[in-house]
Amino acid sequence: MSFIPIKGRKARVLVFGSGGVGTMAAYALEKGGMAEVTTVLRSNFKAVTESGFKINSIDHGLDISWSPTHNERHCSDNASQPYDFIVVATKNLADFTPGVASLIDRDVISDTTAIVLLQNGLNIERPIVDAFPYNPVISGVPYIGAIESPPGTINHVNHDELIISPFRNDNIPCKLSEDAAMNFQEIYGSCPNVTCIYERSVEKARWRKLLYNASYNTIAAILGMDTSRMRASEFIIDDLVRPAMKEIQATARQVSGVHLTDDLIETVIRQDNYKAFFRPSMLQDIDKGKHIEVENIIGEPVREAEKAGVETPTLRVIYSLLKALQFKIKIVEGLVEVPASGEKLKYGISRTRGG
Amino acid sequence: MSFIPIKGRKARVLVFGSGGVGTMAAYALEKGGMAEVTTVLRSNFKAVTESGFKINSIDHGLDISWSPTHNERHCSDNASQPYDFIVVATKNLADFTPGVASLIDRDVISDTTAIVLLQNGLNIERPIVDAFPYNPVISGVPYIGAIESPPGTINHVNHDELIISPFRNDNIPCKLSEDAAMNFQEIYGSCPNVTCIYERSVEKARWRKLLYNASYNTIAAILGMDTSRMRASEFIIDDLVRPAMKEIQATARQVSGVHLTDDLIETVIRQDNYKAFFRPSMLQDIDKGKHIEVENIIGEPVREAEKAGVETPTLRVIYSLLKALQFKIKIVEGLVEVPASGEKLKYGISRTRGG
Numbered sequence: 244m245s246f247i248p249i250k251g252r253k254a255r256v257l258v259f260g261s262g263g264v265g266t267m268a269a270y271a272l273e274k275g276g277m278a279e280v281t282t283v284l285r286s287n288f289k290a291v292t293e294s295g296f297k298i299n300s301i302d303h304g305l306d307i308s309w310s311p312t313h314n315e316r317h318c319s320d321n322a323s324q325p326y327d328f329i330v331v332a333t334k335n336l337a338d339f340t341p342g343v344a345s346l347i348d349r350d351v352i353s354d355t356t357a358i359v360l361l362q363n364g365l366n367i368e369r370p371i372v373d374a375f376p377y378n379p380v381i382s383g384v385p386y387i388g389a390i391e392s393p394p395g396t397i398n399h400v401n402h403d404e405l406i407i408s409p410f411r412n413d414n415i416p417c418k419l420s421e422d423a424a425m426n427f428q429e430i431y432g433s434c435p436n437v438t439c440i441y442e443r444s445v446e447k448a449r450w451r452k453l454l455y456n457a458s459y460n461t462i463a464a465i466l467g468m469d470t471s472r473m474r475a476s477e478f479i480i481d482d483l484v485r486p487a488m489k490e491i492q493a494t495a496r497q498v499s500g501v502h503l504t505d506d507l508i509e510t511v512i513r514q515d516n517y518k519a520f521f522r523p524s525m526l527q528d529i530d531k532g533k534h535i536e537v538e539n540i541i542g543e544p545v546r547e548a549e550k551a552g553v554e555t556p557t558l559r560v561i562y563s564l565l566k567a568l569q570f571k572i573k574i575v576e577g578l579v580e581v582p583a584s585g586e587k588l589k590y591g592i593s594r595t596r597g598g
Numbered sequence: 599m600s601f602i603p604i605k606g607r608k609a610r611v612l613v614f615g616s617g618g619v620g621t622m623a624a625y626a627l628e629k630g631g632m633a634e635v636t637t638v639l640r641s642n643f644k645a646v647t648e649s650g651f652k653i654n655s656i657d658h659g660l661d662i663s664w665s666p667t668h669n670e671r672h673c674s675d676n677a678s679q680p681y682d683f684i685v686v687a688t689k690n691l692a693d694f695t696p697g698v699a700s701l702i703d704r705d706v707i708s709d710t711t712a713i714v715l716l717q718n719g720l721n722i723e724r725p726i727v728d729a730f731p732y733n734p735v736i737s738g739v740p741y742i743g744a745i746e747s748p749p750g751t752i753n754h755v756n757h758d759e760l761i762i763s764p765f766r767n768d769n770i771p772c773k774l775s776e777d778a779a780m781n782f783q784e785i786y787g788s789c790p791n792v793t794c795i796y797e798r799s800v801e802k803a804r805w806r807k808l809l810y811n812a813s814y815n816t817i818a819a820i821l822g823m824d825t826s827r828m829r830a831s832e833f834i835i836d837d838l839v840r841p842a843m844k845e846i847q848a849t850a851r852q853v854s855g856v857h858l859t860d861d862l863i864e865t866v867i868r869q870d871n872y873k874a875f876f877r878p879s880m881l882q883d884i885d886k887g888k889h890i891e892v893e894n895i896i897g898e899p900v901r902e903a904e905k906a907g908v909e910t911p912t913l914r915v916i917y918s919l920l921k922a923l924q925f926k927i928k929i930v931e932g933l934v935e936v937p938a939s940g941e942k943l944k945y946g947i948s949r950t951r952g953g
Binding site: 462465466467468471472473474475476477478479480482483512513517518556557559560561563564566567568570571574579581582583584585588589590591592 | 817820821822823826827828829830831832833834835837838867868872873911912914915916918919921922923925926929934936937938939940943944945946947
């Protein structure tokens with residue numbers, strides 16, 4: 244089995260998940276001239292099929308009206324032949340079913356279709372490898388501030404820098420995954436306005452991004468605070484944000500041999516533009532009552548640390564609090580039911596005395 | 599110097615802080631027949647002077663219209679002679695000025711006036727002793743679910759059980775504090791509907807109450823969740839509430855030699871009536887945008903643990919998050935100012951890259 248880089252024709256790319264990250268990826272892929280993109284639309288289907296995407300982009304310009312080559316409702320709607328790449332840019336919600344893997348229709352996949360994950364967090368590749376053990380999996384860490392609001396309108400505020408790595412698995416030759424990742428990097432990087440970097444190992448970029456996502460992103464979500472107010476307080480940085488980052492640093496080193504320096508931590512602490520009073524993605528989800536990416540952003544780092552014997556007291560509490568906030572969202576949605584009487588609950592036996 | 603128990607006349611009692619706890623204390627004190635109470639009204643001054651208190655009480659009955667012997671605007675308004683007891687039942691906000699001690703007018707205090715604190719948390723007595731070093735200080739731990747809403751209307755839902763102890767300080771003889779505390783217990787306990795218990799040592803009752811207040815109360819405030827939904831989740835109990843209680847248990851033993859059993863922890867976990875879906879006091883404060891009692895409820899236990907070398911990883915994170923929520927409230931109130939530009943801040947140097 245080998246991966247034959249797509250040359251002499253446009254790569255057929257399906258982009259699954261057309262929020263901020265997915266749409267900007269679709270746009271860059273088509274602008275580069277080496278790909279023909281089909282996007283799968285879900286919540287924004289009506290808005291986009293009626294009037295296309297509206298894009299305001301720091302990289303590409305303002306007031307862009309755009310549609311990809313094909314907009315479809317379902318994965319298989321434009322699948323007369325399999326895709327070369329399936330780009331998955333949905334939120335990664337490991338604690339909800341169906342998972343991402345089961346949303347990808349098998350009809351659209353051949354032996355050589357590579358699956359590209361443009362998602363945050365740790366161990367996101369595992370369910371994909373389980374579902375598609377013989378396909379190359381490409382792990383992408385997107386650095387891009389791109390938010391969809393309202394449906395079909397994308398505001399893209401930070402330069403698009405995408406780190407691409409092969410995710411190796413024992414079922415297929417390493418070279419297969421590497422060739423696929425390098426080919427995707429070439430196709431994406433052919434867009435002159437974006438930066439697309441190939442790294443041999445996926446770990447460093449993932450842990451590097453977790454420095455921010457497992458600290459600022461999570462703590463902002465719990466507190467309902469933008470990162471500038473957090474910095475103005477000083478103690479939120481000293482007592483919560485930096486301790487969380489130090490625990491990611493220790494875990495990355497022990498689990499993956501990745502060395503994240505103290506200087507890098509201080510840089511990430513100051514990374515957001517202070518004047519933007521930025522509300523990180525998980526906080527934006529909380530603001531809207533949407534599901535949060537709790538498991539891959541913080542659950543997996545905590546579990547990996549535990550397996551490796553690394554202490555993560557700060558991350559553990561943050562993780563449990565975020566699981567609790569997700570539990571609240573599930574109550575509102577009726578996905579979990581809270582009994583009116585506690586008699587059958589593990590902690591339901593009631594007494595009469597209040598606190 | 600000695601404390602002469604008040605006999606043969608009514609004790610003159612000033613109650614400072616006329617929310618739920620203070621008003622029910624004033625009511626019980628007068629109902630017992632051994633005290634003449636003056637209450638100091640603040641936010642509810644207009645409502646109470648116009649139409650008295652409205653009380654719905656599990657101990658005393660429903661639809662009670664009541665006024666104490668005197669309602670005053672200021673401590674000194676009815677102070678032709680000093681009080682025998684000053685009962686302080688305000689919220690304890692150690693991170694705000696002026697503190698409780700400075701609100702008590704010195705005109706109303708004689709050498710033998712005893713100061714009774716009906717407040718939650720640890721080390722609440724210290725600023726009082728600093729301000730009034732030669733007066734007996736009585737430490738009261740109220741178990742009472744009593745909420746004022748709207749102003750002047752008190753809903754009292756759990757039996758009033760008050761633990762009274764002398765707070766010893768080296769400036770005055772132990773017996774002075776003890777006699778004062780025993781006398782107050784007699785006066786309060788003469789009301790047949792309430793339970794008032796004298797304990798020689800203040801520590802056990804304070805740590806016992808912190809089991810609940812440093813865990814359920816704080817975590818509910820961060821999550822915006824009632825205690826029944828927390829119990830229904832199970833993991834919130836196992837991963838947050840019980841670990842916080844275990845840290846209080848370890849700290850109480852190391853710092854004060856107080857032994858809180860594992861059985862007691864399990865009892866406190868089930869203490870609220872499940873069917874009430876109870877929102878603890880700190881959560882109610884958050885709901886209303888009011889200040890929270892963060893320092894004495896959780897800051898002091900964390901600091902005592904640190905001094906004694908007890909690890910409190912869960913309480914530490916909870917404490918920092920609550921300080922952050924208080925910081926948010928201070929921003930809204932204009933008590934702290936968040937600069938529009940981060941240039942002069944410790945963590946304010948901005949770069950352009952967003953997370």
